[in-house]
Amino acid sequence: MSQTSVRKDQKLLLLQTKKSKRNLIEILMGSIVKPMFGDNITTIGSNIAGLLFIIETLRRYFPVHLKITIQELLVNAIQRLPFFKKCADKTLAFFSPYTRIRFIEIEENKYNYAYSAIKTYLGAQVNPQVKNLKGSQGRGRESLDFKRDDDKFEDEYEGVKMWWEVLKSTDGVKMCRLTFHRSNWEVVTGSYLRYVVEEGKSIEEKKKKVKLFMNNPSSNWKMQMKNLWSSIDFEHPATFDTMAMDPMKKDEIMRDLLAFRDSEEYYKKIGKAWKRGYLLHGPPGTGKSTTIAAMANLMSYSIFDLELTSIENNWELKKLVLATTSKSIIVIEDIDCSLDLTGERGVKEDQSNAEIKKVKKKNAVTLSGLLNFIDGIWSACGQERILVFTTNHLGKLDQALIRRGRMDMHIELSYCRFEAFKILAKNYLNLDSHLLFAEIETLLEETNMTPADVAENLMVKDGESSGGDGSLKGLIRALEQMKLNQHSDEQQKEINK
The missing domain is CATH 3.40.50.300 (P-loop containing nucleotide triphosphate hydrolases)
Structure with missing residues (x-):
């Protein structure tokens, strides 16, 4: 079929959609309050036939997401009619051949691990055809990580096509929604979803980030x-x-x-x-x-x-x-x-x-x-x-x-002693030993200084000789002053007794 013929069918479809939807609603609403005789019955039958023609044309020519959206609009319009409210489920099943499954992040106050795995799987489907990507770089890494940044995503498994949507409602609920044809129920709920979850968890393990x-x-x-x-x-x-x-x-x-x-x-x-x-x-x-x-x-x-x-x-x-x-x-x-x-x-x-x-x-x-x-x-x-x-x-x-x-x-977790100090000296000054270590060891045993305070003193540079001498001498002065203060406090306590 030529592209010209397809475009003509699409224009005809849009005109027929507007006309049939308007006429169908008017006639059906009138048929609820009037006896369904003569021209009314003929008109209803004509519009239903037109609606079925529209749906069949949608299936043939329009992208899947557009088809589903238009079909939903038609079904919702029909469901608002008083007569069809009584049989809404049957109406929906008749007009829409698609099934949807939602995976919500927090389900009944419990974290949904399937949501996390699915979100990871969808983000990892990166190829040159993808138009929207997110790039990031982790701490200490030279390479960039890319993730898919599409709200809608088409997937195929064993010849079956499925459509995913990543949604966030106005009240903050996050979910992934899967749409597929009902005829593929066994494939999707059987092996496909199991494959997606397992693949997502495998990717999470490889790129696991602590949160x-x-x-x-x-x-x-x-x-x-x-x-x-x-x-x-x-x-x-x-x-x-x-x-x-x-x-x-x-x-x-x-x-x-x-x-x-x-x-x-x-x-x-x-x-x-x-x-x-x-x-x-x-x-x-x-x-x-x-x-x-x-x-x-x-x-x-x-x-x-x-x-x-x-x-x-x-x-x-x-x-x-x-x-x-x-x-x-x-x-x-x-x-x-x-x-x-x-x-x-x-x-x-x-x-x-x-x-x-x-x-x-x-x-x-x-x-x-x-x-x-x-x-x-x-x-x-x-x-x-x-x-x-x-x-x-x-x-x-x-x-x-x-x-x-x-x-x-x-x-x-107590005050800093010499073994802990040696780790800090290695971390901050890259020193395994030094002539001043012996003096520091004695002072640490006599003084209650926390590791945080010791680290702060080791970070201070006072312009003295290189090799960490200035930092170590500054720590010694701080320890001596703290020793005097603690001795003074002990004497004051004895006086107050």
């Missing part, structure tokens, strides 16, 4: 619907190799983490949820946040930074936990400052009932709710998760919260 998630304030949930978490790429460079920590303690933590990662069958055997809790405690500046970053980089787990003060109640806490992914680290930093987690035990006996209710209302996320999150029934809703709590004041926490079995490993 840092933060929970959105619950006051925004109604506007953003199911966007409970926001995320960015996690690019913190910390590793256990560069951490200023006692080597024996460092090795113990790493062995424990790696053993947990490989213990899926063991956890199934003993009947426990595949999770592990770590409590990091110590003075400010001793490396608690850095330790979390090193854990994430070692395990390639994403971090979910849970801010309790933005959660209104235990129910919202459960929703947030359900929306986290497996292979993740759920972190609550400075838990002693986030909320009063002592429950009723923290309320004095002489307080009135009104005061107790006021305390409970203020602290809507309760100790009981947090315990259930750690090792209750809800803790089993997801596997391969690590829980990390940090605190500067271990004594302030309720013992029920940090007992063994909930926080399986307690890790004390």
Whole structure:
């Protein structure tokens, strides 16, 4: 068939569409309130025949997405008629031969892993024919990564064509929508979707990026619907190799983490949820946040930074936990400052009932709710998760919260000693040894300086001789001054006794 003939058919189709749609609606609406005799019946039959002609022509000449859109407009117009409202499903099935499947990012408050795999698969379908691409470059990489940036995408599998759309609704719900002909149901729901999900997961593993998630304030949930978490790429460079920590303690933590990662069958055997809790405690500046970053980089787990003060109640806490992914680290930093987690035990006996209710209302996320999150029934809703709590004041926490079995490993991060200092000297000054190391070792044993303070002093350059002499001498002066201050504080305490 020539192109001239096709264009003529398309023009005829557009004219016929407008005329038939208008006439069909007018006649059908009139036929509902008037007896369907004589010319009415003839006109209805004529318009239905015209509509079938339109649909058949659409199938032959127009692009698939345009065909589907026009067909939907016609079907929606018909469905608005009172008579057809009663049989809308049958009407839709009769006029539209296509089936749609939606894959929503957060489905029933749970993260949909199929959505992530499908989105990755669609983005990876890059070839010279693609018109819209996204380019990016990761930290420390020379090459560029390209992803498909089309909202609509046609795919073919075993001779069957499917059409994908990447959508985001006005209320923030993200989804991938698949459209296909009903005659291909077995192929699409059988092998094709399984292939897409497996291929997407394989691509994710090869290009896996650690993410840092933060929970959105619950006051925004109604506007953003199911966007409970926001995320960015996690690019913190910390590793256990560069951490200023006692080597024996460092090795113990790493062995424990790696053993947990490989213990899926063991956890199934003993009947426990595949999770592990770590409590990091110590003075400010001793490396608690850095330790979390090193854990994430070692395990390639994403971090979910849970801010309790933005959660209104235990129910919202459960929703947030359900929306986290497996292979993740759920972190609550400075838990002693986030909320009063002592429950009723923290309320004095002489307080009135009104005061107790006021305390409970203020602290809507309760100790009981947090315990259930750690090792209750809800803790089993997801596997391969690590829980990390940090605190500067271990004594302030309720013992029920940090007992063994909930926080399986307690890790004390203390002041900088010589072994930790040597790691910092290597990192900052590229020094394995120096004449001033002996003096620094003595001062570190006599002084409580945090690794963060030691690192800050090593970064300072004072213009003295090269080779790190200036930085090391500056650290010695700082240690001597801190030693004097601490000795003075101890004397003052003795006087005040």
